[in-house]
Amino acid sequence: MCLAIPALVKSVTGQEAEVEVGGVGRRISIALTPEVKVGDYVLLHTGYSINVIDAGEAEETLKLLRELAEESA
């Protein structure tokens, strides 16, 4: 029910955006994330973007995961 999936923002018009999810285009509301820009990924939940995905933090988490894996090898 709280499912949210990453969606790539292709264009922004006012409170709405065109996004792409797994190759399929959709029109969503960005009323909850007015700061979104073209090229951002957002978390899409029931037709609304509920947050912008932080690309830098995503990279950091992957780095941490690899380090933890290394240490246990």
Add this chain to the structure above:
Amino acid sequence: MRYVDEYRDPELGKRLVDRIHKLSTRPARIMEFCGGHTVTIFKHGIRQLLPPTVEMLSGPGCPVCVTANAELDKAIALAKEPGVILATFGDMLKVPGSRSSLQQAKAEGGDIRVVYSTRDALAMARDNPDKRVVFLGIGFETTAPTVAASVLQAEAEAIHNYFVLPLHKLCPPVIKALLDSGEVRLDGLICPGHVSAVIGSRPWGFIPTGYGIGCVVSGFEPLDILLSVEMLVAQVERGEPKVEIAYRRGVKPEGNPQALRLMATVFEESQATWRGIGTVPQSGLKLREKYRSFDAEAQFQIDPGPTLEPAGCLCGDILRAVKTPLDCKLFRRVCTPEHPVGPCMVSSEGSCAAYYQYGADHE
């Protein structure tokens, strides 16, 4: 898919599991609150991969499951009102209420329509000016801002035939109620990722400070869960419970300020009744006085009749993590996803559905 596939790498997963095995010496009872996490854990068999010191329990974080029968009966009664279109997320259709379900009410002629978004419900109101469209507002803090946004848009466009039946529930107060009850003993909590995308990680601070239990906010891929378990086990080993975020790409400590603002504009906190848990103060949302004209509760006279609970169903105990689906005599024999007796079997995120789908031998 970007931001999904990277967090499913089986090789990294195996190494993380090894690490958890090496790290864990003390018993760690960990609850995942959110039904979405339960699905990931069962789908990937994560319970069986963990060392015997780590025990996983499923919590009440399934909005469909915790909707009380009295609330559902209200929605069903509303759907029978003349000139009403009841718009609902699909998950709610098959949930049995006291005497009927939305699906049954639909078969009997109720105008019940499944929507993916409040945007669709609002469009329905625009397209059907002679009807009254009622959106069945269920969901946690993840969903409530989207409903708030729809009410504000209806106000801006002067759409007067759009209503919300506000049944939203808030997660921190119910976790507090569970911990206060003393029924379950926990060493760690995996906090809901998309609820936290909205509210942030700060509202969980009372769990380590008040109860000495560590919390990690997790994403929904298997590596997210394993990282969260690793962090919680490390906290248990060090004896230092705190709030950490394993899902940093989606969650900030302060949450999403705009979503919180819209939610606070439209809604105020109120007490709410949770299936199996009962009435919890400040754990629900109702529409503020200013938005009363959009409030189905205020605008319709609804009498759903007395509430009945399904005989033999243990959903309530399962939601409080004091029983598992295997304790239910009806599980698999009488109660199946095709013929669900209780909501924990209807919702794909319910514990009974997870046990059914991914094997009953998970304990």
